[in-house]
Amino acid sequence: MSRDIFLILVFTLLTLTAWVVFEIYHAGSKLYITQDVRDLARPLDPTLSIKTLEALKKREP
Amino acid sequence: MIFSPYLRVTPKKGYTLLIMTLVSMIVFGVFAIRPSLVTVATLKKQVADLESVNESMKLKVQNLATAQTIYLENKPHLYLVDASMPDENVVPQFIQDISTKVALAGSSLEAIKVTKGGKNEDLLEYQISMSVACTYPQLTGILTFLEKSLLTSNVTSVSVRPHQKGAYSIQAEINVSLYQYEGN
Numbered sequence: 001m002s003r004d005i006f007l008i009l010v011f012t013l014l015t016l017t018a019w020v021v022f023e024i025y026h027a028g029s030k031l032y033i034t035q036d037v038r039d040l041a042r043p044l045d046p047t048l049s050i051k052t053l054e055a056l057k058k059r060e061p
Numbered sequence: 062m063i064f065s066p067y068l069r070v071t072p073k074k075g076y077t078l079l080i081m082t083l084v085s086m087i088v089f090g091v092f093a094i095r096p097s098l099v100t101v102a103t104l105k106k107q108v109a110d111l112e113s114v115n116e117s118m119k120l121k122v123q124n125l126a127t128a129q130t131i132y133l134e135n136k137p138h139l140y141l142v143d144a145s146m147p148d149e150n151v152v153p154q155f156i157q158d159i160s161t162k163v164a165l166a167g168s169s170l171e172a173i174k175v176t177k178g179g180k181n182e183d184l185l186e187y188q189i190s191m192s193v194a195c196t197y198p199q200l201t202g203i204l205t206f207l208e209k210s211l212l213t214s215n216v217t218s219v220s221v222r223p224h225q226k227g228a229y230s231i232q233a234e235i236n237v238s239l240y241q242y243e244g245n
Contacts, residue, residue, distance in 0.1 A: 002076035002077070029106075033114055040118070042117075045124070057138060059211055
């Protein structure tokens with residue numbers, strides 16, 4: 001009887017360990033940034049095509 | 062006492078201790094260790110995510126400052142960009158410009174045909190076919206005007222044949238691709 005309870009508890013402990021590991025993995029792989037913030041953080045290219053602007057200046061009648 | 066054999070008889074005592082230890086580990090694991098570890102993992106990931114957002118924002122602020130400098134330097138000429146590719150229908154302006162130019166050059170614009178072409182990304186294309194009766198110097202003047210026009214256009218073909226009547230020596234068929242901005 002005591003041995004059966006012991007075995008049940010050992011397997012319960014193993015299950016608990018697996019649960020904790022998976023929950024930690026889930027918490028670590030989830031993204032905590034909203035879509036709005038991701039849109040705001042999108043890179044901005046500051047370059048202006050001076051070559052095109054020079055070409056346009058030449059076209060100016 | 063009902064628990065006495067479990068605490069005095071050696072084999073039972075051993076199992077009892079083991080069972081009690083496991084029970085305490087399971088209870089402690091479920092109600093204390095698991096939430097703590099999950100909270101730690103969550104907070105670490107949040108910090109990492111927000112640090113990456115912070116880095117992106119810092120870079121964006123730097124890029125905005127650079128962009129502001131560049132745009133302020135070029136502000137006097139930025140109207141050229143809008144003028145070359147307006148977001149409204151460019152065809153009436155083009156026809157008006159070319160009609161004025163042809164009239165000033167002393168030539169005759171005999172026919173003009175506009176066909177709406179395809180849309181490539183943000184650009185809408187118009188195919189414009191013109192028939193102009195003129196002299197050779199007048200034709201070169203019209204082509205120079207088209208090259209220098211601020212509207213984004215491309216002379217795709219010019220065909221010339223002798224003109225039969227009037228003072229003009231040639232009849233020119235000019236095909237032009239005209240582009241209009243359709244973004245936003």
